[in-house]
Amino acid sequence: MKLNQLKATELKELLKKKEVSSLEIVSSVFKEIKCKDKDMNSFITLIEEDAKKSAEKIDQKIARGEKLGSLAGIPVAIKDNICVKGNFCTCGSKILEIFVSPYDATVVEWLKKEDAVIIGKTNMDEFAMGSSNENSYFGPAKNPYDLKRIPGGSSGGSSACVASDMTILALGSDTGGSVRQPASLCGVVGLKPTYGLVSRYGLVAFASSLDQIGCLTKDVKDCAMLLSVIAGYDRRDSTSINFEKKDYTKFLEDGLKDINIGIPEEYFEKGLDKEVREAVLNGVKMLEKQGLKTFEVSMPHTDRAIATYYVLCTAEVSSNLARYDGAKYGFRPEGESDLASMYERTRSEGFGDEVKRRIILGTYVLSAGYYEAYYAKAQKVRTFIKEDFDQAFKKVDLLITPTSSTTAFKLKEKIDDPLTMYLSDIYTTSANLAGIPAISVPCGKDSKGLPIGLQIMGPPLSEELILRIGYFLERSLSSRSSIPKGA
Amino acid sequence: MEYEAIIGLEVHAQLLTESKIFCGCSTKYGSPPNSQTCPVCLGMPGVLPVLNKKAVEYTIKMVLAVEGRVKEKSVFARKNYFYPDLPKGYQISQYDQPLACGGFIEIDLPDGRKKKIKITRIHLEEDAGKSMHIENEDTKTLMDMNRCGIPLIEIVSQPDLSSPEEAYLYLGKLKQILMYLRICAGNMEEGNLRCDANVSVRPKGEKGFGTSTEVKNMNSFKGVEKALEYEIQKQIRILESGGKIEHETLLWDEKKEKVFSMRAKEESHDYRYFPEPDLVRLVINQGWIEKIRKTMPELPDQRENRFIKEYNLPEYDAGVLTSSKDLADWYEEGLKYYPNPKILSNWVMGEVLRELKERRVEIRDLRMKPKDLAELLKLIDDKTISGKIAKDVFKEMAETGLLMHTQKKAEEIVKKKGLVQVTDKAQIEIVVGKVLSENQGSVKEYLAGKKKLFGFFVGEVMKKAKGKANPKMVNEILKEKLKIGDA
Ligand SMILES: [Zn+2]
Numbered sequence A: 001m002k003l004n005q006l007k008a009t010e011l012k013e014l015l016k017k018k019e020v021s022s023l024e025i026v027s028s029v030f031k032e033i034k035c036k037d038k039d040m041n042s043f044i045t046l047i048e049e050d051a052k053k054s055a056e057k058i059d060q061k062i063a064r065g066e067k068l069g070s071l072a073g074i075p076v077a078i079k080d081n082i083c084v085k086g087n088f089c090t091c092g093s094k095i096l097e098i099f100v101s102p103y104d105a106t107v108v109e110w111l112k113k114e115d116a117v118i119i120g121k122t123n124m125d126e127f128a129m130g131s132s133n134e135n136s137y138f139g140p141a142k143n144p145y146d147l148k149r150i151p152g153g154s155s156g157g158s159s160a161c162v163a164s165d166m167t168i169l170a171l172g173s174d175t176g177g178s179v180r181q182p183a184s185l186c187g188v189v190g191l192k193p194t195y196g197l198v199s200r201y202g203l204v205a206f207a208s209s210l211d212q213i214g215c216l217t218k219d220v221k222d223c224a225m226l227l228s229v230i231a232g233y234d235r236r237d238s239t240s241i242n243f244e245k246k247d248y249t250k251f252l253e254d255g256l257k258d259i260n261i262g263i264p265e266e267y268f269e270k271g272l273d274k275e276v277r278e279a280v281l282n283g284v285k286m287l288e289k290q291g292l293k294t295f296e297v298s299m300p301h302t303d304r305a306i307a308t309y310y311v312l313c314t315a316e317v318s319s320n321l322a323r324y325d326g327a328k329y330g331f332r333p334e335g336e337s338d339l340a341s342m343y344e345r346t347r348s349e350g351f352g353d354e355v356k357r358r359i360i361l362g363t364y365v366l367s368a369g370y371y372e373a374y375y376a377k378a379q380k381v382r383t384f385i386k387e388d389f390d391q392a393f394k395k396v397d398l399l400i401t402p403t404s405s406t407t408a409f410k411l412k413e414k415i416d417d418p419l420t421m422y423l424s425d426i427y428t429t430s431a432n433l434a435g436i437p438a439i440s441v442p443c444g445k446d447s448k449g450l451p452i453g454l455q456i457m458g459p460p461l462s463e464e465l466i467l468r469i470g471y472f473l474e475r476s477l478s479s480r481s482s483i484p485k486g487a
Numbered sequence B: 001m002e003y004e005a006i007i008g009l010e011v012h013a014q015l016l017t018e019s020k021i022f023c024g025c026s027t028k029y030g031s032p033p034n035s036q037t038c039p040v041c042l043g044m045p046g047v048l049p050v051l052n053k054k055a056v057e058y059t060i061k062m063v064l065a066v067e068g069r070v071k072e073k074s075v076f077a078r079k080n081y082f083y084p085d086l087p088k089g090y091q092i093s094q095y096d097q098p099l100a101c102g103g104f105i106e107i108d109l110p111d112g113r114k115k116k117i118k119i120t121r122i123h124l125e126e127d128a129g130k131s132m133h134i135e136n137e138d139t140k141t142l143m144d145m146n147r148c149g150i151p152l153i154e155i156v157s158q159p160d161l162s163s164p165e166e167a168y169l170y171l172g173k174l175k176q177i178l179m180y181l182r183i184c185a186g187n188m189e190e191g192n193l194r195c196d197a198n199v200s201v202r203p204k205g206e207k208g209f210g211t212s213t214e215v216k217n218m219n220s221f222k223g224v225e226k227a228l229e230y231e232i233q234k235q236i237r238i239l240e241s242g243g244k245i246e247h248e249t250l251l252w253d254e255k256k257e258k259v260f261s262m263r264a265k266e267e268s269h270d271y272r273y274f275p276e277p278d279l280v281r282l283v284i285n286q287g288w289i290e291k292i293r294k295t296m297p298e299l300p301d302q303r304e305n306r307f308i309k310e311y312n313l314p315e316y317d318a319g320v321l322t323s324s325k326d327l328a329d330w331y332e333e334g335l336k337y338y339p340n341p342k343i344l345s346n347w348v349m350g351e352v353l354r355e356l357k358e359r360r361v362e363i364r365d366l367r368m369k370p371k372d373l374a375e376l377l378k379l380i381d382d383k384t385i386s387g388k389i390a391k392d393v394f395k396e397m398a399e400t401g402l403l404m405h406t407q408k409k410a411e412e413i414v415k416k417k418g419l420v421q422v423t424d425k426a427q428i429e430i431v432v433g434k435v436l437s438e439n440q441g442s443v444k445e446y447l448a449g450k451k452k453l454f455g456f457f458v459g460e461v462m463k464k465a466k467g468k469a470n471p472k473m474v475n476e477i478l479k480e481k482l483k484i485g486d487a
Helices: A008-016 A022-040 A048-064 A106-113 A156-163 A180-186 A220-230 A274-289 A302-323 A339-350 A353-366 A372-395 A418-425 A429-434 A463-477 B053-065 B164-180 B221-240 B286-294 B300-311 B315-321 B325-337 B341-359 B370-381 B387-404 B410-416 B425-438 B440-447 B453-464 B471-486
Strands: A043-046 A075-079 A117-122 A169-174 A189-192 A212-217 A260-264 A293-297 A398-402 A438-445 A451-457 B003-014 B076-080 B090-094 B104-108 B114-126 B130-134 B140-144 B151-157 B193-203 B213-218 B248-253 B258-264
Touching: A008 A022, A008 A220, A022 A043, A022 A048, A022 A075, A022 A117, A022 A156, A043 A156, A048 A117, A075 A156, A106 A117, A106 A220, A117 A156, A156 A169, A156 A180, A156 A212, A169 A189, A169 A220, A180 A189, A180 A212, A180 A438, A180 A451, A189 A220, A189 A463, A212 A220, A220 A438, A220 A463, A260 A274, A260 A372, A274 A293, A274 A398, A274 A438, A274 A451, A274 A463, A293 A372, A302 A353, A302 A372, A302 A418, A302 A429, A302 B076, A353 A372, A372 A429, A398 A463, A438 A463, A451 A463, B003 B164, B003 B221, B053 B114, B053 B151, B053 B164, B053 B286, B090 B114, B104 B164, B114 B164, B164 B193, B164 B221, B164 B300, B193 B221, B213 B221, B221 B248, B221 B258, B300 B315, B300 B325, B300 B341, B315 B325, B315 B341, B325 B341, B325 B370, B341 B370, B341 B387, B370 B387, B425 B440, B425 B453, B425 B471, B440 B453, B440 B471, B453 B471
Parallel strands: A075 A117, A075 A169, A260 A293, A260 A398, B213 B248
Antiparallel strands: A043 A117, A169 A212, A189 A212, A189 A438, A398 A451, A438 A451, B003 B151, B003 B193, B076 B090, B104 B114, B114 B151, B130 B140, B193 B213, B248 B258
16 A cells, blocks of 8 residues: 555554655655646645655654654645745635745644644635635646546545545635535545634634634544644634643544434435435444434524525625735736726736625625624524524534535536535534534445545534544444445 | 804824734834734734734723723724725724723813813724825835734714814813823824814704714814814805805815815715624723723823812913923922922923923923922022023023033032122122212212112122122112112
8 A cells, every 4th residue: 555545643653663754655645646636636736845855854853763743744735725834825816826925824833843744735716615616716626536526615625635645634624614515525534623723823714703724634533633733722813712732532432322413304304415315324323323312403593504604704705805905915917007996907807706706795795784684684693503503412412414415516517506506515504603513524425436424513612522423433334445444 | 143163073092002903013103114014914814813902901091091981891893995004904993892982081271161071982993004105206105014003092072072272172181191191102293193073063052963074184283273273164154155064074284274075975985894703802801990990190180180289389380280291290300309389380381391392302301300400499599599590500401411411410500600699798899889989970860869770780780790699689788888878
């Protein structure tokens, strides 16, 4: 087996035993990228030279017997809306095509501190707006299971490069499902942590009250390992939770006794693909076999989540994206002398259609005379959705649902129908609105051989628990070719 | 018909915190353009604001000084508009939930009455950058972001002011309080204190409000008075000629002494305010407020009253001496060495203030210390020099102190210049004798009843003595000698 096909935990062992070098691992990853990424389009920027240099430094550290960080020598791909100092941060947009970030995001700083090797910036829907990666200015990333299909979005580049062994670990960002949905469609693990658990400093804002950086990994243990590095209080983010740092890998093998699972009926209604439904319920059965009790629960405001989400996120978008005006950095068209036309042309030519659609929607919902009817009302509904979860978590410890209603669809299939596209997030947006953690783990494939994801949601700061359940399911279901092991 | 004006002021005061409101950059005035910036205040993609606690503390001080109400919970909001001096495309301000409301500022009217001007609200926000238009180089505009992110408090008064003079007095009082609190440099010309006004007029005695206009860009205290006077007269002229006042925003042109229309209210901005999602709600508990209350300095009104009571000063003196904290501190320091409040007051209000005015400097720039003045006054009391000579010595002390940065003590000057008063009776008698024998004609006239000539003799004696003769003794000796002649 090639090094790039291994998991972080396995590579860590090999490095420890000095059976491989970090440079060998990093080189294997770049070899794979060179071989595949012309077709896959997972990466927007490669950071090969720096990556190899840091790998060499880590190898020297190993040789000298120095203390190593917890992710020493492990390649990590970073979604291109997370800042890495001295590198492009395009957000998949023409408007930031030439923008180089002058600073490291907190998560990047912490990854570097743990000796992880940053290998590149991954493809994404423009400013993380989209569910198919087709909104990228740099062309869509492809699904490794079928290059004619989408990898999901918006963290499609990250999920695809993990699934196709072009990296070991990846970071994405999840505002309405942008880590979990592509993880599901590419057959990898995707975690969106509790809002505030991971610092947003250096994550280019899409919808600040919903955005959260998440992990895309080959298995749950890697996910726990990566989360242990990126989670933690950061005073540069005022919404960061002051919460002790912990090692999430420690709890994976704790027992499953006395855990009650809720199955929200609203997540299994019409619109859900039959094969997806069966695969998810099969996963639930596995847990029942272990003695876990399942309960039907009701989340009455589920059908309002998408509308609420699109009012709130577009409002924040209209404000968060105002800074891209051509005045300071990024794209500015030539030849404009007056301010108004500079703004107009910069933003007309620099942003893609979906981004413009959301800016216009958001500007509308915040405007005088409409604020109460849209933004204020959506905030109220958001609290109802939160209450649905509060109620459910009084009865059960966690909820299991599908991550996506279908498996990966074809490129261009939905691109001209934004409303249908928006429904891709129907099972995932609620966790963002409620600020709770949720993970997507692979739970089999459909008849076309496309991966299916199962979503586990828990109350705030229940990452330990949902990771533990995910870990068990993963071993029982062995849905990824490289996953079967033990169980 | 007689009209009365209704004026409300919105004052912006830059707070004297060391660092900016949402980042660690310095707030020092007059540094090279853009030398005090960072990714946060430049609005780079991915950055987040962190609130400066000191800025909140300073705001609370102001609220306590005007006896306003600090709200336990307040919310920062985004004010969205496009301008190149606003790098994020929105200003972080406060909207429907400001930090404080209520309170008042009392002004002293010229007729001796006092008037309370009510405060509507006080809130905290960030300053914008500064555009610099370069005229010669075909309309280039350059940006300086040093000012961007300096904390500002906005103090909104109720429309309680009924003349430009009252507005002037209110602004002066506001500045006085800000400077007593040491939270603002209070300089309108440097822009760290700014003022906008809402102005309307109505026939005297009427209750309703007329249509108001907003006057901006008044860059000095005098400018505020002039601009308001201009606008009020303009409105009265319009009404008198049967016209209607239009809602509009006007800019004061200090050179032309006219207002110009900036934009009509109809086309006014819709700022699309909404709660800032990157900051949590600001919670100020009572304990914090009480802690700040303990650090509050004596305020101008309190100090003025104390001066009247404790030092038995006339109200006028107390008012002048407490007009600035520095001056009052200087005066009280002087009292330690020269405990005669009224005489010291006369000198401070007379010589010291005249000196400051002539040199256009502040009291803190005066190299002469209160102790030095006290020593000078003691020389008068022990008859070493006359009051008249003391004034010359004062000038010299102030001058050498200011120009040569070496403070000459009064005694030194007196000795060096041989200014020590002649108090030797025999010596004075010789001079008097000389004067009388040189002016025998006048002596005859005096003895014949022309008593007015007494002053002439005194003058001649002093001239001969180069001003050093003790005036009281000159008088006595002259009277004695002329009486002898009489006999
Ligand atoms: Zn800064």
